[in-house]
Amino acid sequence: MANHRGHPGKLPPGTAAMLADFARYEWYGERSGIGPEQAWGMLSTLLPLSRSDPAGLTAALAWEVAPQGGWSAYGASRAVAELLGLGFEGDDAKAVLDGGIRFLRQNGVPPLRVRGYEWSRWVDTGGDVNNWLPTIPPPPPERSGLRELAPGEVRHVATLTADRDSNTVHVCRDDSGAYLALIDARYSDEDPTRYGGTMPGYDPNCDNCMKCGTCRGADVVRRTRLDRGNAYYVDETCPTCRGVGGKSAAGNRNHR
Known part of the structure; x- marks a missing residue:
């Protein structure tokens, strides 16, 4: 060729x-x-x-x-x-x-x-944050085919990746009429047990929050890089936890 x-x-x-x-x-x-x-x-x-x-x-x-x-x-x-x-x-x-x-x-x-x-x-090249991802305008309400959620009803919104154990996102409506996002996900990279519920933020001081299995709570991972044949190390934001350090898990939480 x-x-x-x-x-x-x-x-x-x-x-x-x-x-x-x-x-x-x-x-x-x-x-x-x-x-x-x-x-x-x-x-x-x-x-x-x-x-x-x-x-x-x-x-x-x-x-x-x-x-x-x-x-x-x-x-x-x-x-x-x-x-x-x-x-x-x-x-x-x-x-x-x-x-x-x-x-x-x-x-x-x-x-x-x-x-x-x-x-x-x-x-x-002329791009910006607004046109980075193509947007699809929503259809008119009369053509959407969507109905209002009933109190207590849960509806699937998205599966984030094609992986078998991908996180899934649902929305529900509570008795007060408020809408809540529900995340169905693994406990951690090491534990495939699924947890579904509203997720508070990660707190490293909480006994029931899980450190990220990739960065071990450090927020970053060390990568080897090459520059013109010379190797060096850089710390990059952890791709698993996105720099958060971990996530909350089931059980009582002592977040302060």
């Missing part, structure tokens, strides 16, 4: 699939089933090309991987950032980054989970 500069494709065989797995590790951490050494072993297959011909790497990714979309496109975007650094310029690098941004938008990722350099690119 030739890239758009007319040179033979330079990527190792299976690069698109490898980058898809790397992207899943970047997003889910070790919950993806991939460990850090395995993830960086994947990325190291592109290290020689990133050193000998960085522009050629971005050109090949822009032509061979980014158009495929999905996890592969996001993995290509993250690979450029890790191997070449955030300051690497060029139309191909921007095309790869745009492919990663497209993946985030198509999958409904909220702005708070978008990395700073990704958001800067989005704003530079």
